Amino acid sequence: MRETDLQIDADGQLLHFLTTEGLHKDLMLSILDTAESFITIGKREIKKVPLLRGKTVVNLFFETSTRTRTTFEIAAKRLSADVINLNPQYSSTSKGETLLDTVRNLEAMHTDLFVVRHGNSGAAFMIAKHAPPHVRIINAGDGRHAHPTQAMLDMFTIRAHKGGFEKLRVAIVGDIMHSRVARSQIHALTTLGTAEVRVIAPRTLLPAGIERLGVHAFTDMRGGLEDVDVVILLRLQRERMSGALIPSEQEYFNLYGLTEDKLAYADKDVIVMHPGPMNRGLDIDSAVADGAHSVILPQVTYGIAIRMAVMALLMGGQAPQSRPTRRTRRPATTGRRRG
Amino acid sequence: MGLLIQGGHVIDPINGIDGRKNIYIDNKGFVVGIGRAPKGFKKTRTLDVRGQIVCPGLVDIRARLREPGLEYKATIESETQAAVAGGITSLCCPPDTNPPIDTPAMAQMIQQRAWRFGMAFIYPVGALTRGLKGDLLSDMAALDESGCVAFSNALQPITDTRVMRRAMEYAASFDLTVLLHSEDPWLHGDGCMHEGEVSTRLGLPGIPEAAEIVGVARDLALVEHTGVRAHFCQLSSARAVAMIAEAQKRKLPVTADVTAHHLHLTDQDVGSFNTQCHVLPPLRSLSDRNALRRALKSGVISAVCSDHQPHEPDAKLAPFSRAEPGISGLETLLPLTLKLVEDGMITLADAVALVTSRPAAILGVDAGHLGVGATADVCVFDPDAEWILSADDMISRGRNSPFLGWHLRGRVTHTLVGGKIVFSRSPSD
Numbered sequence: 001m002r003e004t005d006l007q008i009d010a011d012g013q014l015l016h017f018l019t020t021e022g023l024h025k026d027l028m029l030s031i032l033d034t035a036e037s038f039i040t041i042g043k044r045e046i047k048k049v050p051l052l053r054g055k056t057v058v059n060l061f062f063e064t065s066t067r068t069r070t071t072f073e074i075a076a077k078r079l080s081a082d083v084i085n086l087n088p089q090y091s092s093t094s095k096g097e098t099l100l101d102t103v104r105n106l107e108a109m110h111t112d113l114f115v116v117r118h119g120n121s122g123a124a125f126m127i128a129k130h131a132p133p134h135v136r137i138i139n140a141g142d143g144r145h146a147h148p149t150q151a152m153l154d155m156f157t158i159r160a161h162k163g164g165f166e167k168l169r170v171a172i173v174g175d176i177m178h179s180r181v182a183r184s185q186i187h188a189l190t191t192l193g194t195a196e197v198r199v200i201a202p203r204t205l206l207p208a209g210i211e212r213l214g215v216h217a218f219t220d221m222r223g224g225l226e227d228v229d230v231v232i233l234l235r236l237q238r239e240r241m242s243g244a245l246i247p248s249e250q251e252y253f254n255l256y257g258l259t260e261d262k263l264a265y266a267d268k269d270v271i272v273m274h275p276g277p278m279n280r281g282l283d284i285d286s287a288v289a290d291g292a293h294s295v296i297l298p299q300v301t302y303g304i305a306i307r308m309a310v311m312a313l314l315m316g317g318q319a320p321q322s323r324p325t326r327r328t329r330r331p332a333t334t335g336r337r338r339g
Numbered sequence: 340m341g342l343l344i345q346g347g348h349v350i351d352p353i354n355g356i357d358g359r360k361n362i363y364i365d366n367k368g369f370v371v372g373i374g375r376a377p378k379g380f381k382k383t384r385t386l387d388v389r390g391q392i393v394c395p396g397l398v399d400i401r402a403r404l405r406e407p408g409l410e411y412k413a414t415i416e417s418e419t420q421a422a423v424a425g426g427i428t429s430l431c432c433p434p435d436t437n438p439p440i441d442t443p444a445m446a447q448m449i450q451q452r453a454w455r456f457g458m459a460f461i462y463p464v465g466a467l468t469r470g471l472k473g474d475l476l477s478d479m480a481a482l483d484e485s486g487c488v489a490f491s492n493a494l495q496p497i498t499d500t501r502v503m504r505r506a507m508e509y510a511a512s513f514d515l516t517v518l519l520h521s522e523d524p525w526l527h528g529d530g531c532m533h534e535g536e537v538s539t540r541l542g543l544p545g546i547p548e549a550a551e552i553v554g555v556a557r558d559l560a561l562v563e564h565t566g567v568r569a570h571f572c573q574l575s576s577a578r579a580v581a582m583i584a585e586a587q588k589r590k591l592p593v594t595a596d597v598t599a600h601h602l603h604l605t606d607q608d609v610g611s612f613n614t615q616c617h618v619l620p621p622l623r624s625l626s627d628r629n630a631l632r633r634a635l636k637s638g639v640i641s642a643v644c645s646d647h648q649p650h651e652p653d654a655k656l657a658p659f660s661r662a663e664p665g666i667s668g669l670e671t672l673l674p675l676t677l678k679l680v681e682d683g684m685i686t687l688a689d690a691v692a693l694v695t696s697r698p699a700a701i702l703g704v705d706a707g708h709l710g711v712g713a714t715a716d717v718c719v720f721d722p723d724a725e726w727i728l729s730a731d732d733m734i735s736r737g738r739n740s741p742f743l744g745w746h747l748r749g750r751v752t753h754t755l756v757g758g759k760i761v762f763s764r765s766p767s768d
Contacts (some may be wrong), residue, residue, distance in 0.1 A: 033658070098658055100659065120657075120660050120661055121541055121543050121659060122612030122658045123658040125611055142542075142658075143543075143658070143660070144543070145541055145542030146542070207539040207545075208534045208536070208538065209536035209539050209541055213536075213540065307690070320688070
């Protein structure tokens with residue numbers, strides 16, 4: 001069964017959120033629109049809506065993460081869900097319990113939604129495949145495969161600043177090879193009709209056949225950044241040096257670190273994004289990170305809204321109306337909305 | 340006392356038999372006549388196999404039985420039973436058992452266990468280096484004495500090229516065959532599938548084709564240098580096939596095999612993390628698959644094997660890279676090979692030869708033929724029987740197969756080992 005088939009039900013509604021690959025454009029737009037309506041909630045005095053009241057959300061993070069886990073936790077709490085944070089690392093697996101056993105134990109406690117991060121590609125897909133029908137899974141990052149909520153928040157940021165996607169040239173810079181974020185962004189951007197998607201990295205950090213995902217690959221910043229409207233930087237993990245993938249931090253920064261000089265190749269209204277955490281002086285120069293083109297901080301705020309939107313759509317709740325004064329409707333307490 | 344196998348279409352490539360003939364088997368378990376009954380033959384039992392194919396029992400160059408060491412996955416008893424259900428009467432057990440087959444005692448123990456159950460016959464493959472560690476040579480002559488038919492380091496790489504050279508030279512001294520799983524371990528790295536578009540999409544670490552090419556190139560250079568008789572196991576790429584073809588043209592003593600699943604699946608079949616398609620070497624591209632098929636036709640590859648690796652269900656219920664590699668393949672070796680006949684790649688007689696006489700010739704063992712005087716290891720199959728592979732019907736303890744649910748054609752109805760019917764399935768099953 002393909003992932004696309006697994007995360008969508010017969011009526012075309014989201015069952016799980018595992019990947020942006022193969023997701024219909026309308027669904028992506030409805031995630032963005034729903035998130036839009038949640039933005040206002042964060043600005044209110046009382047930041048809660050009762051959409052997920054009585055539901056239990058488990059943040060199951062096998063890999064450590066601060067920001068992503070926190071935004072999921074805040075998102076779930078603003079939707080009035082009960083939230084449990086678990087960080088099993090590999091402790092239970094090392095005692096002989098398999099990944100599925102860990103999940104089944106938690107399912108037996110009548111939890112409703114799992115937010116899963118795992119170091120192995122395909123982990124969230126496997127959990128979704130074996131989940132009972134009432135349980136929903138959100139992939140919060142699996143290996144190098146996908147990080148769909150991060151990609152959707154990046155899409156939200158782009159739309160907020162640029163209005164749409166059809167006329168945009170977008171360049172993703174850095175360690176494409178090991179990046180689940182890049183893969184999810186590429187699928188989202190191409191689905192949303194982006195005019196051109198580019199990836200920029202040395203060949204050692206570009207995975208085989210990346211062009212088949214619908215992108216143009218560049219190994220130099222000058223060519224790759226020319227006239228782009230959006231630059232997305234990826235974090236370079238320092239351990240990449242030991243895998244003989246890049247020679248040194250200095251050489252990487254000289255060639256691919258985003259400085260004001262290099263940014264000058266791009267369109268004058270370019271925006272600069274970074275999914276974080278940033279390595280100042282390695283993948284981005286502080287002058288750019290804190291400069292006029294940077295939209296890095298607003299991204300974090302949008303992250304909560306996007307995660308609220310995805311949770312609400314999965315759990316069948318209605319998005320609140322955009323007028324902040326109006327009381328939200330009572331959520332459906334059982335089942336999901338159909339068609 | 341004697342058994343008559345009556346009315347079947349006999350295919351025995353070694354003896355050039357391809358037609359409807361009776362086979363006469365004496366009470367000691369030997370073939371005593373083909374076509375006509377020998378003088379004084381007293382029939383006590385008749386097996387009527389009209390409409391079916393009668394061929395030598397299959398010879399499988401590589402099947403892991405998991406015993407000793409991994410009995411929770413399978414045992415010699417369970418897997419030799421599965422073998423005969425698949426028409427396989429002789430199989431080679433790679434040395435990567437636990438402990439490995441690097442002592443005569445281990446080699447003998449495995450054979451004795453198999454004799455006790457009286458199903459498929461096991462030819463152990465001895466370890467090329469002690470403990471498969473790649474540094475010290477194993478006692479090859481003693482292992483040869485104890486029944487090992489060839490020597491291999493299984494999937495453990497011998498990274499020290501000098502050790503590999505010495506191992507080949509030593510084996511050549513005693514006219515022993517080495518089985519090679521040629522691959523560069525560094526290029527393999529942490530890879531778990533073919534490096535290409537699919538691995539990129541799934542974010543899975545890839546194993547580049549170059550891993551196999553570099554390994555085959557190194558080992559071919561050493562084969563040429565040492566003159567050892569070498570058999571390259573489970574080729575996966577078109578380029579490796581071309582290199583073997585070129586070596587054969589230069590009269591180097593090299594042969595090669597392919598596993599049945601590499602002839603039918605590609606990296607696309609991994610789909611969305613289908614762990615049943617996690618195999619080593621990995622499933623590669625469609626053009627690689629097609630080159631492997633053509634190599635069967637041209638004779639560059641002279642055997643198809645199951646590379647049987649039974650697993651408990653949990654071994655595959657894990658994220659792809661953590662799932663254990665391998666397919667439970669004994670029961671699909673014959674139908675998957677026959678499928679190539681259906682696809683118009685090879686003739687039926689070729690298909691039979693690829694799983695009987697040719698693998699037997701690679702190993703230099705007396706099996707895979709039905710001439711007068713041969714041990715009556717016989718496989719009878721219904722070439723038209725259509726069936727669907729289901730986990731419930733599998734006899735192997737491992738039900739890990741990407742072919743579950745496939746419509747297969749050609750099914751074993753009777754298997755004889757040493758003249759005894761050790762397996763039969765009624766057509767309605």
